[in-house]
Amino acid sequence: MGRRKSKKIITKGPRNVTTGMCPLCKTIGKIFITGQIGEERGKCPACNQAFDL
Numbered sequence: 001m002g003r004r005k006s007k008k009i010i011t012k013g014p015r016n017v018t019t020g021m022c023p024l025c026k027t028i029g030k031i032f033i034t035g036q037i038g039e040e041r042g043k044c045p046a047c048n049q050a051f052d053l
Contacts, residue, residue, distance in 0.1 A: 017031070018030075020042075022042075022044035022047060025049075027047065032044075
């Protein structure tokens, strides 16, 4: 029997997160992108408010 090779686990963050500045609380960090394509809105985890991109 041959040797079993293990696969390397690649950890990626969620695809709907970008880095930027919140226009409401001026915090620099993660910005979550929500909504349909063409109608995206950003959501700041620090102040928990949604805003237009």
